Each structure stands twice: as C-alpha cells, then as structure tokens.
Amino acid sequence: MEAAIPLFASTSVRVLGDRLLVDGLVVDDECAVRLAREAEDPARVVRDAVEIGARVLDREGTAGQVDFVRGELEKVEAAFTEQARRVYEGLDTKFEQILGAENGHLARELQRHFSDQSSTAVHHRMKAVVEEVMVRSRDELRRQFAADDPSNPLAGFQRQSIAVMRQAFEQQSAHLRAMEERMAALQAELARERAEKQGAVELQAERERGTAKGRSFEEAVVEALEEIAAARGDVCDGVGDVRGAGGKKGDVVVAIDACAGPPRGRIVFEAKDSGLSRKKALSDLDAALEQRDADYAVFVVPAEDELPAKTRALHEYNGDKMFVTYDPEEGSKLALEVAYGLARARVLMARNDASGLDVAALRAEVERASMAMEDVRRIKSQLTSATSGIEQARSILEAMAAGVRGHLEQLDALLTPAVEDGTQGA
Known part of the structure; x- marks a missing residue:
C-alpha cells in the first residue's frame, strides 16, 4: 500500500x-x-x-x-x-502407585481384605462373626426352649399340649377299640347273613336245577357208573349234593379198587344235560379235580350235540380230562364204559406202584378200544341217518360192541397183576 x-x-x-x-x-x-x-x-x-x-x-x-x-x-x-503434561505425568504416576495391577496400593489392600489366602480378609472375618453369632443364637434358643429350662416361654404350653394330646389319644384309642368291636360284630353278622344267603341261593339253584332236569340224568349217570364200578371192584359215590373242598363241582366220584382196600386212585364224573362252552367245561373239570381230590375227570353229556364246541367224545384233553356221551333213554352204556375204562387205565398207569403192568400192551389196548369205539360211533351215526339196512347195521353194531367189551375185559385182565400187587403190598 x-x-x-x-x-x-x-x-x-x-x-x-x-x-x-x-x-x-x-x-x-x-x-x-x-x-x-x-x-x-x-x-x-x-x-x-x-x-x-x-x-x-x-x-x-x-x-x-x-x-x-x-x-x-x-x-x-x-x-x-x-x-x-506435567499434571498428566503426575496423575499417571499417582494412578500407577494407587491402581497398579501388581504393586498398586489399592490392589494390595484388596488382596489383603478380600483374598482367600488372607486370614484378615473381610469375608473370612464376616464368616467367623456370623458363625459365632449363629452358634450363640442356637445355644440361646436351645437353652430358652429346653423343656427343663424354667425360662422357656413355651414350657407351660408344651405341658398343656402334651396333656391334651394324651387325652385325645386315649379317647381316640377307646373309640377305635369300640369301633373295632362293633366292626367285628358287624362282620360276623354280615358273614352269617352272607352264608345264609349263599346257602339259600345254592339251595334254590339246586332246587331249580333238580326241577329243570328232574334229577333224572344225574341219577341215571350215577346208577350206570355204580354198575360199571361194581363189576371192577371199585366204589362209586354220588356226591352231587355233598360239598367238597371249596365247592360242589363233580357229581360222581369213583374210588378205584376201594372194595379190596385203600383206593388206588379217584375218578370224578361231571354230568350235565345242557351244553357248555369248551372253556367253561374244562374249568368245571379242573374245579372238580381239585374239590374232589381226583386224578382224572370225565364230562358226561346226553348227546353229541351237547358236547362243548371244538371237543370230541372219548378224546383226552390236558392228559387228565375226557368228554363222553351217555343217553339213558337209549339204554347202552358202552361209551360210558369205554370212558370209565380209559380213565381207570390212565390213573393206574400214572401211579408209582404200576411197575407190574405191561404199559405198552395197555397203551395198545387203549388205542384199540378207542378205535373200536370210533367205529361204533360211525355206525351209530349211520344208523341215525339211514332208512334201510337197519337190522343188518344193528347186528354189525352189536358185534362191534361185543368186540369193544372184549377189549375192555382184556384191559382189566392186564390191570389185574397191578391190582394183586397193590393188594399184597397193602
């Protein structure tokens, strides 16, 4: 400018x-x-x-x-x-002295007051103080609430409570004893009434059953079995009205060789003139075996159509049961005799004293008797349905029946040594 x-x-x-x-x-x-x-x-x-x-x-x-x-x-x-800068350097130095991670005053103080290794740590001291206070408090409470401590504020209440509880316990015990006695009396009365009612029901059932079938079928079975048993030296008892061990299952009990001494086995017969299911029939036979203490059970029905479903006449089930038909109106006891003979043979063969028997011959004779009876059944069926050749079929039937009886006699003959051995042993 x-x-x-x-x-x-x-x-x-x-x-x-x-x-x-x-x-x-x-x-x-x-x-x-x-x-x-x-x-x-x-x-x-x-x-x-x-x-x-x-x-x-x-x-x-x-x-x-x-x-x-x-x-x-x-x-x-x-x-x-x-x-x-000078202030920062001074503050940094002071911070390092106070807050240093290794040599700082604060770290050393924290280490001293809060370290687990320090005996003067705050939490150790607090723990010791708390434990001391707790011990002292427990001791004081124990002394205060001790039953024998006169300073116990609950001593009177405790004594009264114990007295009340004892009185309540005694009253309750007395009530319970009275209730037990009353319950026992009621149970006895109930059992008596139940027994009377059960007896009345069973009596009514027996009356109805006897009225329904006129007791003719059961009585006919008993009569036929008595004749068959007498011919073999066995004892036959009609037990339909006699209560066994737990019930009345089983209408006839046959004691094998009981005429000559102690029975060597028992056969129970259950007579039913109405059809049952297979399961129910087998269950009744099991019950009859148990209640009559028998070794073999035979289920007797009046006709083929009365047999339980899926069962066959003169066919063994479970090794100790058999089904058979017997019609008293027909007059022939052949099927019942075969069932009787087979059951008798099974019982005697199963005994320990049957060593004198020819088991193979017995089994063969049983099989032949069963086959012959099957022929009888077949011819009988033919007689039922056929309208011609009746007389010829009847003659054939009689011949076959005679053959079956011959097999049964042979079976009895084979069983005779065992009977004699058993008699001598007795």
Missing part, C-alpha cells in the same frame, strides 16, 4: 451525528487528483476514496489486533499444554 500523503495543511474536521464534516480539505495525492479529474463526479470520487480509505484503515487495525490476540493465545496454549 502506498504511503499516505498529507491531505491538508490546516483542516477543520468535525463529527456531526453519523456524518463527518471536513472544511478546507486539500489533497495533493497524484492518484486522487487523477481519479477526480477523470471522473464525471469528482465529489463522489473523493467521498468514495475517503470511505474506502476508512475501511482499509479499520481493517488494518483489526488485523493487527487479531495477530496480537493469536500470539497471546498461542503463548497461553503452550503454557497450558506444558502444565497439562
């Missing part, structure tokens, strides 16, 4: 409000003269020059103040930075 040239020698300058008044102004500046000469409005040029110069002067003064302030601020910043 060019050096300022004096604008006037003697000049009157006044400030009036927001205006500047200059009197007697003379400007010797070549640039200002040239600009005023070339301008169309010299006064405006002069005014602009003054205004622009004033702004330039103001800006120059402001820049100088800014530089001064900047310099002062830089000095202050440098001093503050140095002071902050």
